[in-house]
Structure formats: C-alpha cells, structure tokens
Amino acid sequence: MSTQVGNFEQPAEFAFTSEVMKMAKAHIAKYPKGRQASAVMPLLDLAQRQHEGWLPRAAMDYVADLLDMPRMIAYEVATFYTMYNLAPIGKHHVQVCTNLPCWLRGSDKIVDAAKRNLGIEMGGSTDDGMFTLSEMECLGACVNAPMMQINDDYFEDLDETSTESILTELKHGQQPKTGSQIARKTCEPIGGLTSLKSNAGKN
Amino acid sequence: MPTLTIDGVEIEVEAGLTVLQACEIAGKEIPHFCYHERLSVAGNCRMCLVEMERAPKPIASCAMPVGDGMVITTDSETVRKARNGVMEFLLINHPLDCPICDQGGECDLQDQAMGYGFDRSRYAEEKRAVKDKDLGPLVSTVMTRCIHCTRCIRFATEIAGVPELGATGRGEHMEVGTYVEKALSSELSGNIIDLCPVGALTSKPYAFNARPWELTKTESIDAMDALGANIRIDTRGAEVLRIVPRNHDDVNEEWISDKTRFACDGLRRQRLDQPYVRKEGKLQPASWDEAFAAISEKAKGASSDKIAAMAGDQADCESMYALKELLNSLGSSNIDCRQDGANIGGGSRAGYLFNSTIAGIEDADAILIVGSNPRLESPVLNARIRKRFLQGPVSIGVIGEEVDLTYRYDYLGAGPDTLAEVADGSHKFAKALNKAKNPMIIVGSGALARSDGAAILGAARKIAEDTGMITDDWNGFNVLHTAASRVGGLDLGFLPSAEFSYGDMDVVYLLGADEIDMQELGDAFVIYQGHHGDAGAHRADVILPGAAYTEKSATFVNLEGRAQRTQLASFPVGEAKEDWAILRALSAELGKTLPFDSLADLRSRMIAATPSLGNLDEVTPAKWGEFGSNDAMASGAFISPIANFFMTDPISRASATMADCTTARDGGSDARSGTNG
Numbered sequence: 001m002s003t004q005v006g007n008f009e010q011p012a013e014f015a016f017t018s019e020v021m022k023m024a025k026a027h028i029a030k031y032p033k034g035r036q037a038s039a040v041m042p043l044l045d046l047a048q049r050q051h052e053g054w055l056p057r058a059a060m061d062y063v064a065d066l067l068d069m070p071r072m073i074a075y076e077v078a079t080f081y082t083m084y085n086l087a088p089i090g091k092h093h094v095q096v097c098t099n100l101p102c103w104l105r106g107s108d109k110i111v112d113a114a115k116r117n118l119g120i121e122m123g124g125s126t127d128d129g130m131f132t133l134s135e136m137e138c139l140g141a142c143v144n145a146p147m148m149q150i151n152d153d154y155f156e157d158l159d160e161t162s163t164e165s166i167l168t169e170l171k172h173g174q175q176p177k178t179g180s181q182i183a184r185k186t187c188e189p190i191g192g193l194t195s196l197k198s199n200a201g202k203n
Numbered sequence: 204m205p206t207l208t209i210d211g212v213e214i215e216v217e218a219g220l221t222v223l224q225a226c227e228i229a230g231k232e233i234p235h236f237c238y239h240e241r242l243s244v245a246g247n248c249r250m251c252l253v254e255m256e257r258a259p260k261p262i263a264s265c266a267m268p269v270g271d272g273m274v275i276t277t278d279s280e281t282v283r284k285a286r287n288g289v290m291e292f293l294l295i296n297h298p299l300d301c302p303i304c305d306q307g308g309e310c311d312l313q314d315q316a317m318g319y320g321f322d323r324s325r326y327a328e329e330k331r332a333v334k335d336k337d338l339g340p341l342v343s344t345v346m347t348r349c350i351h352c353t354r355c356i357r358f359a360t361e362i363a364g365v366p367e368l369g370a371t372g373r374g375e376h377m378e379v380g381t382y383v384e385k386a387l388s389s390e391l392s393g394n395i396i397d398l399c400p401v402g403a404l405t406s407k408p409y410a411f412n413a414r415p416w417e418l419t420k421t422e423s424i425d426a427m428d429a430l431g432a433n434i435r436i437d438t439r440g441a442e443v444l445r446i447v448p449r450n451h452d453d454v455n456e457e458w459i460s461d462k463t464r465f466a467c468d469g470l471r472r473q474r475l476d477q478p479y480v481r482k483e484g485k486l487q488p489a490s491w492d493e494a495f496a497a498i499s500e501k502a503k504g505a506s507s508d509k510i511a512a513m514a515g516d517q518a519d520c521e522s523m524y525a526l527k528e529l530l531n532s533l534g535s536s537n538i539d540c541r542q543d544g545a546n547i548g549g550g551s552r553a554g555y556l557f558n559s560t561i562a563g564i565e566d567a568d569a570i571l572i573v574g575s576n577p578r579l580e581s582p583v584l585n586a587r588i589r590k591r592f593l594q595g596p597v598s599i600g601v602i603g604e605e606v607d608l609t610y611r612y613d614y615l616g617a618g619p620d621t622l623a624e625v626a627d628g629s630h631k632f633a634k635a636l637n638k639a640k641n642p643m644i645i646v647g648s649g650a651l652a653r654s655d656g657a658a659i660l661g662a663a664r665k666i667a668e669d670t671g672m673i674t675d676d677w678n679g680f681n682v683l684h685t686a687a688s689r690v691g692g693l694d695l696g697f698l699p700s701a702e703f704s705y706g707d708m709d710v711v712y713l714l715g716a717d718e719i720d721m722q723e724l725g726d727a728f729v730i731y732q733g734h735h736g737d738a739g740a741h742r743a744d745v746i747l748p749g750a751a752y753t754e755k756s757a758t759f760v761n762l763e764g765r766a767q768r769t770q771l772a773s774f775p776v777g778e779a780k781e782d783w784a785i786l787r788a789l790s791a792e793l794g795k796t797l798p799f800d801s802l803a804d805l806r807s808r809m810i811a812a813t814p815s816l817g818n819l820d821e822v823t824p825a826k827w828g829e830f831g832s833n834d835a836m837a838s839g840a841f842i843s844p845i846a847n848f849f850m851t852d853p854i855s856r857a858s859a860t861m862a863d864c865t866t867a868r869d870g871g872s873d874a875r876s877g878t879n880g
Contacts, residue, residue, distance in 0.1 A: 070367070071383075072366055072367055072368065072381065073366065073369065075369060075382040075383075076369045076370060076371055079371035079372045079382075
C-alpha cells in the first residue's frame with residue numbers, strides 16, 4: 001500500500017490514546033537517548049492499529065513530531081513498507097499469498113474462492129467495509145502453502161472450501177480456527193512425524 | 204598514505220578518499236550521477252563501476268574507500284559492459300524527451316548516454332510515468348525523467364537543512380518529492396536545479412527560454428547580498444536569461460541563494476533607459492545635456508555644505524570613489540554609504556569586516572550570533588554555519604530573533620540586556636566562548652542599524668577581547684553585512700567627516716539609494732543615478748540612468764574584505780551609461796573635472812588611495828584596533844532588517860519571480876509583503 005489511492009477524507013488530527021501512548025513510550029525507551037527516531041516503525045504500527053487499520057497523514061505527522069524527526073522520513077518509512085495501509089481499509093484485511101510456492105499449490109483457486117465469496121476484485125473492499133482483499137508477496141509460510149493472512153492471523157493449507165468457510169465465519173462475527181486448516185500440527189509433516197520421533201512430545 | 208594502481212599508473216592519495224576521487228586525481232574521468240563531492244555518498248546510480256583486482260565483480264567507485272595496494276582498472280571490457288548495462292537500465296524508464304527538455308545540452312544523462320548508451324532500446328514493455336510535483340514557483344518538475352540519484356534529497360537535508368524532500372514508495376513505485384504538496388521552504392532551493400543530473404528538476408522562470416549553446420557566459424560577482432557569491436551570467440543578446448553559481452571554495456562553494464539566481468528577470472523591468480528631469484512637478488524625458496544642465500544650475504547655486512550624497516546597497520567601488528572625489532572637489536564631505544544608518548566605519552577596519560572569513564566558520568567551535576538572521580541576510584553563509592554544525596560539537600548562541608536557522612542553537616535572549624550579560628561574563632554562554640579554542644561572534648545589521656549601534660559594537664568588541672577571540676592566528680570578530688556595497692564604501696571612506704542631516708540639504712545625490720526614507724530628504728533637489736525606477740527615482744528631480752551589476756566591470760568588496768570584480772555581461776539599456784562615466788561627465792559639466800579619463804585611470808587612482816581594492820580575490824587580515832563606544836546600550840529587541848528575503852533591492856523588487864516567491868511563501872496573503880525589506 002505504498003501509494004494513496006482513491007478519494008477519501010484525511011482526518012485533520014490524530015493523537016495516541018493514553019493506553020497507546022504507554023505502549024509507545026515503552027518502544028521509545030528501548031532505544032538510546034537521542035536515537036528515539038528508531039522507534040518510528042512500531043509507533044506507526046500502533047497508530048495504524050488505533051486508527052481502524054490505516055494510517056492517515058495526520059498520524060504520520062503525529063508520530064514524526066513525537067519522535068522529533070522530519071515528517072518526510074515518516075512518510076518515507078510508511079510508504080516503503082506494504083504493511084502500513086495509507087487508505088481506509090476493511091475491518092478484515094484478507095491478504096492472499098500468490099508467490100511461487102503458494103501458486104504451485106493452487107493459490108489461484110484460493111484467490112478465486114475469496115473473490116467469489118466476498119464479491120469483490122483484488123484490491124477492492126466490500127461495500128459494508130468489512131473486507132478488503134489484497135494480493136501479497138511471500139508471507140514466509142511456504143511449508144503450509146497455500147495460505148492467507150487476515151489481520152494478524154495466518155490461515156494455512158487452504159483449499160477452496162476452507163477459504164470460503166473462514167470468510168463466512170468472519171462474516172457472521174465468529175473467530176475461525178487459525179493456522180493449518182488440515183489435520184496437521186503447525187508445519188510438521190502431513191501424516192505425522194518421519195524423523196526424530198524419539199524426541200516427539202519432549203519439547 | 205595509501206598507494207594504488209589506476210590503469211597501470213601508481214598513485215599515492217590521502218587516506219579516506221574514495222576510489223572515484225583517486226581516479227579523478229589520476230586524471231581518469233569516471234561517469235557518475237548520484238555522487239557529488241559536497242554531498243554524502245549514496246552509491247545508488249551504479250554508473251561509476253570500475254574493476255578492482257581480486258574483487259569478484261565491478262565495484263561502485265564512489266562508495267569504496269581507497270586501500271593500499273588496490274589495483275583499479277577504469278576502462279576494460281568488463282567495466283564498459285557493466286556501465287552499458289547500468290545505462291540501459293537507467294534509460295528503461297527515462298522518456299525520450301531530450302528535444303523538449305530544458306536540460307538538453309547540459310544533461311549528464313545525455314552526455315553519458317553518448318558514451319555508454321545503446322543506440323536503440325530492447326525494452327518493449329510499458330514505461331513508467333510519474334506525476335509531476337509542485338515544488339513552488341522556482342523549480343519545475345518532470346518526475347518521469349527522474350533517475351532517483353537522490354542528490355536533491357541529500358542537498359535539502361544536508362546543505363539546506365530543510366528535510367522536506369524524500370523518496371516515497373519503493374521499487375517501481377519510488378517517487379522523489381515532498382509527499383505533501385508544498386514549495387521548498389529554503390532560500391537555497393534553486394541549487395537542486397544545478398544538482399539534478401537529468402531534466403527532472405529545471406528552472407521554472409527560465410523554462411523553454413534558451414538552449415545552453417546559444418548563451419554567452421560571463422563570469423561575474425553577485426551583488427544581491429554582501430557575500431559576493433561567484434556567479435556566471437548567461438545572456439543571449441542583450442538579455443540576462445539566467446544566473447548560475449561558479450565554484451569558489453572560500454566564498455560560496457558552489458551554492459547561490461534563490462534571490463541571486465532568480466532575481467535576474469528584474470533586470471528587464473522598471474528600467475531607467477534615459478535621463479529624466481522634473482518639470483512642473485512631473486518627470487519628463489530629457490537628453491543627457493538637459494539633465495546635466497539642470498544639475499549644474501542647482502549645484503552651482505548651492506553652498507558646498509548643503510550638498511550631500513548617499514550610496515546605495517549595490518553601488519560599486521569605482522562609482523563611489525568617483526562620487527566621493529566629485530563631492531570633495533565641490534567642497535562637501537556630506538557623504539554616506541550606510542543607508543540603514545548602521546553605526547560602523549570610522550574606526551579600525553577590523554570593526555566592520557567578517558574577520559574570521561567565510562571558510563573560517565568551519566574552524567570555529569563556539570559561535571555567538573547577535574542581531575542577525577543569517578538565513579535571510581546571507582543564506583549561503585548560513586549554510587556554512589550549518590556545515591560547521593554538522594561537522595561536530597559546536598555551541599551556537601543567538602541573541603535576537605528566535606527563528607529556524609536550519610541548525611540547533613541556544614536561544615540566549617532578544618536584545619542588549621542579554622548581550623550585556625555576555626559582555627560582563629555573567630552569562631553562561633560567555634563561559635562557552637571562553638572555553639572554545641576558536642570562538643566567534645557575528646554581529647548583524649539588526650544590532651548595528653539602531654541609535655545605540657556604536658554601544659552594541661563596543662559590547663561585541665569587549666566580548667571578542669575578553670573571551671580570547673583575538674589571537675595572532677584567529678580573529679573571531681565578525682560583522683554580517685546585508686549590502687554588497689557596504690565594505691567597499693567603508694574601505695573607500697565613503698563616510699561623512701561630521702554629522703549632518705539629509706533634511707537640511709539643498710542638493711542630494713543618490714547613487715542607487717532606494718532604501719532610505721525619501722520623506723527625510725525634505726525639499727532638497729534630488730539627483731538619482733541608478734538603474735531602476737524605484738523609490739529614489741520617484742523622488743528624484745533629475746534621473747541619470749546607470750548600469751546594473753551585470754552591465755559593468757566594477758569592483759565589489761564582500762563582507763570578508765575580499766575585492767572581486769564583476770564583468771560586463773550585457774550593455775546598459777537604452778541611453779544608460781556605466782556609473783563612473785556618468786560621474787566623470789557630470790564633473791566636467793560642473794567645472795570640477797575629475798582627473799581620470801578611463802576606467803583603468805580611475806582604478807589606479809582608487810587603488811593608490813585604498814590598496815586593498817587592488818588585491819583581487821584576496822583577504823587582507825585587518826589589524827585589530829579601536830571601534831565602537833562604551834556607552835550604555837538602549838533596550839529593545841534586535842530585529843533583522845530583512846522582513847522579506849525575496850525583495851531587498853531595486854532589482855529583486857522589480858522581479859516577477861521574486862513576487863511569485865513572496866506570494867507563495869505568504870500563502871497569498873499580503874500581510875508580510877512589505878517592499879521596503
């Protein structure tokens with residue numbers, strides 16, 4: 001989301017709530033005095049979480065001023081990383097990985113299922129503001145390909161059915177099961193352990 | 204010192220240099236875009252690739268420090284292939300704009316594409332297009348041409364000290380700009396035009412005016428402020444089309460202020476191109492003879508102590524010398540070159556010079572700025588202070604206005620009270636000055652151009668003496684002037700021998716003086732010699748059209764006391780003449796013929812009288828001596844004399860570009876658009 005797209009209103013002001021401010025101070029305290037600007041990334045993230053999942057310009061200005069750094073640098077950081085959203089976004093941000101391992105394992109079908117279920121195209125949002133569908137580069141869960149990320153949760157080993165059921169559950173306000181959607185513990189081999197069996201259960 | 208072999212030739216260079224610099228010392232030209240010797244190293248254009256023995260692949264020479272025993276090859280098959288590849292990538296998204304691009308003919312990319320480019324493109328996909336940014340009335344942008352060298356970003360952040368430019372997005376989507384639409388808030392913003400190696404940033408006022416090969420280039424000196432920046436004036440026919448900086452390490456490095464660069468369109472407007480004489484209350488066009496006759500009639504009728512002259516801020520030494528000689532021959536010593544009434548001159552020469560020199564700022568370790576806003580009064584000098592600030596610990600204190608100077612400083616106070624505390628050593632900044640090895644004080648016009656100016660100068664001198672600013676090899680006492688003519692005028696002794704009031708005079712000769720209160724001249728018969736129809740010309744009874752600083756060979760002394768000479772880039776307009784020649788002709792008319800017939804004659808006499816004017820481009824250290832007074836200082840905060848940076852003299856006030864800048868800065872309101880800045 002490196003560029004601002006579409007027409008939407010930028011709020012005029014932004015400020016951390018007192019709880020968020022506490023977390024922000026904890027981040028700033030991690031860095032030596034005078035190096036507070038290093039906390040820009042966690043603070044932008046906090047701002048985004050506080051502001052319905054997206055970063056208005058006022059929030060970038062606020063973070064930059066709070067850290068006593070040029071506003072331009074905050075813009076540079078926020079536009080560089082895809083995890084900062086610079087335009088309003090749905091409550092559930094459905095991010096489907098379409099990189100090579102996921103694609104080989106059928107991510108096209110996952111994308112189709114999501115489009116069908118939500119009735120939106122890639123990059124679009126549902127009218128009720130509940131879902132935004134995005135295409136992601138590798139999210140680092142290749143062992144469990146294909147996968148998608150919704151807000152902070154990973155949903156792995158997907159197929160069309162499980163994708164649709166996850167989205168449907170979210171529509172009904174339920175919390176779907178995160179992680180692997182098949183009988184598999186995290187990224188262990190499908191069908192049980194094949195090696196180091198004697199250590200199984202010890203960890 | 205490391206020794207390395209470049210293309211088979213052994214060379215010893217200073218440690219800490221980069222391979223690119225070593226190659227240049229060895230006389231090998233390395234193509235580059237992002238590297239610039241006055242900016243930090245970015246290493247992102249990859250054009251400067253060279254081969255290094257035992258390195259697995261070509262290295263970026265601009266980012267590689269020299270090491271002992273390096274073997275560098277700058278022109279091999281590999282190097283050429285690598286650079287060809289880089290060039291091909293750079294040109295992938297670069298539009299084929301050269302025929303309609305203002306950079307054409309002086310474009311680094313164009314030049315280097317001749318050497319390393321392929322004569323056709325293998326790229327058949329869609330090219331990227333980038334929206335143009337609005338950087339204000341001075342810099343025009345075509346961002347599709349940008350090759351992301353980031354020179355402009357580094358200049359704004361490092362030199363200008365306004366971190367407003369940046370690169371947003373990444374990869375294919377990276378864009379250079381301000382993100383939020385706004386003009387750069389720097390007085391040095393025009394320099395990014397020179398820095399841009401392609402046509403992404405070009406001059407807005409000069410857009411589509413000329414090609415570089417059509418221009419006549421004249422090396423000259425700037426007269427917009429007291430810095431004496433070295434400039435090149437580019438003319439086509441009679442018109443000055445643009446002004447660009449020349450490198451002078453001791454003065455302006457390679458920067459000039461936006462006023463120096465962009466006020467030149469004022470040279471085409473409001474010009475006085477023929478003499479005028481006031482008849483029946485109205486200025487009427489006249490011939491030179493009529494104008495001289497009108498002056499002669501008045502001057503011969505006036506008693507010698509009722510004749511006075513004032514030299515303006517852009518008057519050159521030659522014309523001031525001629526005017527002084529003329530007034531003296533008429534028996535008058537009512538002359539002054541201090542339009543703003545600054546209480547300087549008369550005493551030791553060290554009392555009005557920037558004694559540390561501009562380059563000397565880099566050696567200072569404690570700086571006290573008194574009554575000056577250097578950012579507006581001399582932006583390039585301010586950049587030097589910022590350079591010092593970035594080099595390492597330095598304590599900077601300001602007494603005067605609390606404004607953004609682009610570097611951090613301790614704000615000590617607003618006026619003489621604080622200065623008195625520093626002077627008597629009770630202020631803690633006095634201790635910082637005492638501790639420093641090379642302390643310096645910069646006194647501005649805001650502190651001197653007031654009734655207690657002499658007392659303030661005296662207090663500054665006391666600080667200089669008490670805190671060890673005056674030693675055998677360091678003089679930390681500095682006056683920051685705002686007028687190009689000031690030091691020259693003071694050196695020539697263009698000062699009254701006794702106090703007088705312009706209001707009591709019968710005849711007043713204004714040599715380009717426009718910034719005084721014309722009401723104060725009373726009923727005097729006013730002769731205005733100058734190049735623009737500004738305040739002085741409106742008040743005048745006789746107007747003698749002179750030459751602007753681009754239209755004459757003339758000597759200006761900058762604030763360090765460095766005499767420099769302008770060159771004639773275009774001829775004075777219409778019937779206007781060079782200023783010294785007008786005074787010489789007038790003197791004959793008045794029966795007091797000045798004893799010189801040529802500029803060379805005048806100069807030899809002037810230099811005989813004031814030898815420092817003959818040592819071109821040299822700073823003669825001034826002897827420390829008496830100046831200032833020990834009187835009590837008045838109260839009242841120091842206010843910088845410059846309210847509007849863009850309009851300080853007749854040329855910039857006539858400039859449409861400077862008017863645009865004023866509007867852009869004020870956001871369209873006319874609250875601060877005072878023209879008598």
